[in-house]
Every structure is written in structure tokens, then in C-alpha cells.
Amino acid sequence: MELESKLSQSEKSILTIQSEVQNTNRIALSVDCVIFGFDENKLKVLLIRSDLKKYKGKWSLLGDLIKPAEDLDKSAYRILQQRTGLDDIYLEQVHTFGEIKRHPAGRVITVAYYSLINIQHHKLKIYDNELHWHDVKNVTDLAFDHQEIFDTCYKRLQKRILEHPLGFNLLPKKFSLRELQNLYESILDTKMDRRNFRKKFFSMDLLTDLNEMEQDVPHRPGKLYQFNFKKYEKKKKTWIGIDF
Amino acid sequence: MELESKLSQSEKSILTIQSEVQNTNRIALSVDCVIFGFDENKLKVLLIRSDLKKYKGKWSLLGDLIKPAEDLDKSAYRILQQRTGLDDIYLEQVHTFGEIKRHPAGRVITVAYYSLINIQHHKLKIYDNELHWHDVKNVTDLAFDHQEIFDTCYKRLQKRILEHPLGFNLLPKKFSLRELQNLYESILDTKMDRRNFRKKFFSMDLLTDLNEMEQDVPHRPGKLYQFNFKKYEKKKKTWIGIDF
DNA sequence: GCAAAAGTGTTGGAAATACACCCATGT
């Protein structure tokens, strides 16, 4: 270190920095989106066939290069808009992947996002037959380092769904408690006790009872609910637990 | 969307992508590190004076541009190594900040990390008097968007410390329970019950009793402990709670 | 002997879990 490091930030002039920023040190950046949907009681992810010879036949995440005059989140929204036709989508940045050799076309650092969309709204809008919804359980061997990106994003979703009520983004506006529970069970890959699940959600007081019933189900119809967001955001923990 | 989007990923050739990667779409990338330390029973962060006229007199995080042939994490380690002289430091990537106008020298996207270091080891190695340890409580009005980056990283640390036993990275190898509790209290900015804190940690069985005592304290000396990592990593939750 | 922090157990309440029966609908 020593000389170089002492100089590196404290004494560089703005001109030096400008020169570095504009010339020597630029790198291509992309955004990749793990787009989750929920259909047939299964958690799905939207993938596209890779067109690169190296990854022929493999699936990959949806992504694109970031334009030099485009905000990061904007870039992610653009990809979603282009691919799904949907605005107003839940989106969360997860991690940035920067291995030198991760992309065959050269150095590309990629910022990974996951997003949650209501697959019913979306269904009508897939024109491109290279796009396909995959069960998350069957997602293996993606192109590039996309398997790692997918795994990271899926784990993040599993964690977040326990901390915040994000599920509604994946469901229709109106849903039954059974659908909600199916959603949680498929995201977390677990089974839950029905009575305890209901108790938990009702006690959180985040659902509005619509006084409507399911239609056309081959069994006793369930009540339909909506998420109530006014009531969320108030709940904080008082004491602070340590839970390793 | 339409035409452009349909083509954008599914039909671009490797040559097109290579050209984009190498020419039109490159952006400068930096790493910024929020370096935490613990001293005098307070959580501290290492800052450097900004040399840019625009931010004269303000403090900023330690960072540098990523070199085109340097891995992301490597880059963060390099900055830490240069600034603190320490290897083998706990480091976690937190978020990538990409507002178009965040840096006066032009478009620079920055990947934020936080790190935890043992300030005792480090003390000897600050040569640069533009570097200074600040109480996290007094960190305001940093240069660039570094206040936002700092806030984000600090919140992440507060969350992580409740989920994983990271604290030891900030403490000497041997520490008393009082020091450990002081650490948690200063990170979380809260007070905890001493008996419950002890119970909690002992029940986790992550501490090795060294059968040594504190020296030269003006009161009854406490026992000294070490973190025991073999035992960590086993604890999982069985049922899955939902805690909004 | 006094100040300062170490060390130690118990109890009540809240939340999580496990668990079984009747009900409404479509076929």
C-alpha cells in the first residue's frame, strides 16, 4: 500500500477522477431480473432461452445492459415493462455479481433484482415464445451464473416473505385464505397448519373481508379477502431479540 | 416496447453484445466501504475527509474505482487492506447505488459494503491524519450520497447482528460478557436486561469459557470468553413463523 | 467501608403449536 493508498482518495484531483471515470476504468453493467409468478398453486419464474451458442438450449434470466444515462431501478423497470407489459411491479434489488469471467462477451457486472407479479394479469402479454414460466422447483443449470443469481434471489424472497407481507403482489386482488396459504407453502416449500395460519393472519389484521365468496369451486366456497395496507407499517417490535 | 424488446435479448448476436459491452455502454464503477469499529463502548465508523471542492470539509466513506480486471469483493478487500492494513476482515455487500447524478465527476455506480474490524488491531495502522473514527451517532451530512449509503449499511448491520453472531469481529479475541452486551447495546442503540442477555448467550452455547479474568478493572473482574464457531451453523428453525 | 460491576433464579404472560370435528357446496 503506502504511497499509492495514501494518495488514492485523499489527494486525487477532480480532474484525475474525471479522467478515470471517463476513460480507463469503465465497465459494462447489466440488470438481471428474477421474475416470480404464482399459478396452479406453484411458484414460477419467468425465463428466456439463451441465444448464445455457448449456452445453447439453456435458460436464462431476463436482463439487459444498463444505459449510461439510466438509473439502476429504472433499468430494472424497463426490462420488466418490456418483457411483461406491466407497470407498477414490486421490485427489490438483491445483490451485485461481478466475477471477472462471468459473461463470455467480456467483463459485465450485473445487478440482480427479483420482482413479484400477478401472473393472471400477465398471461395475456407473453408474445415471445422463447419466454416460459418454470416451476421454481425445476430450475437448474441456467446459463451464465444465472443459477447462482436465481438461488440468491429465491432465498431472499423466502426470507422477506417472513418479514413483510409481499405475497399479495403475486395474487389476484381478491383471494381466499387457502390461496394465500398455498402461496406461502410453495414459496417456503413447507406445510403449515391451517388453523394456525388463519389465526396468524387474522391477528395481524391486514386483511379486508370482502363479504364475497369464491365461485365455481367443487367444494364449499371460501371467503374472499383483500390486503389492507393502511394497517401495515405500524407494527414494530418493542424489545429486541437475538435469533441466530 | 414491441420490436426492440423482442429483439433485445433473444436475437442479439454475441458480436452485437460484445460491441455493446466494449464500447457504448460502459460505466465507471466504484466500491464504498462502511468500516465499523468498536471502541470506548461506542460503535464507530472510519471516515476520510473529502478532497473535492464541492464537498470541502465533509467526510466521506472509503472507496475507490473498481479496476477492469478486479473482482468485486477483491476490490473491497483491496480498499480495506490499503486503508487499515488488515487482512481477513468480515465484509458484506449491501446494496448498489446508481443514481445518475450521484457523483460530480460523472456517472459512477457504486457497490456498498460494510465491514467489521477489531479496532485495537487497527489502531496502530492509521497513518493518514485525514482518516478518523467517528461515533456512528454523530454521523451526519456526509459527502456525495454517502449519508444514504451509511444509513443503509448501518441498518443492515443492525438487522444482521440479530440473525448472526457477527459481533466477535468487532471485539478482541477475549472479551467479557459486559463488553459483548455493550457492543450489542451500542449497535442496536438500546438497553438490554443483563440477566436475560447472559441467559440468551449461554443458551446458544457459542462462547468458550477461557477460565481467565479481566485484569486491572476498578471493580470485580469478569470472566473472559471466546467465540466458538464450531457450534454455530447448526441452529435452524423447525416451524416457520411469519413475523411482520 | 464504599463504589462498581459480576454473578445468579424465579415467575407470569404471551405466543406458538398440536390437534378433531362439523359445515357448505358440487357431483
Add this chain to the structure above:
DNA sequence: ACATGGGTGTATTTCCAACACTTTTGC
């Protein structure tokens, strides 16, 4: 009538949280 999932209550256990006194050392 039967198959399917909807809807409900209680008892047990586990975890959290509040709380006070005695001990050891330095001065």
C-alpha cells in the same frame, strides 16, 4: 350420499420479560 375443502376452539408448551439480592474487587 359422498368427496372436497371451509371454518372453528382449546389445551399444552415454549419462549420472552420483568425483576433484587449477594459477591468480588479496587480504592
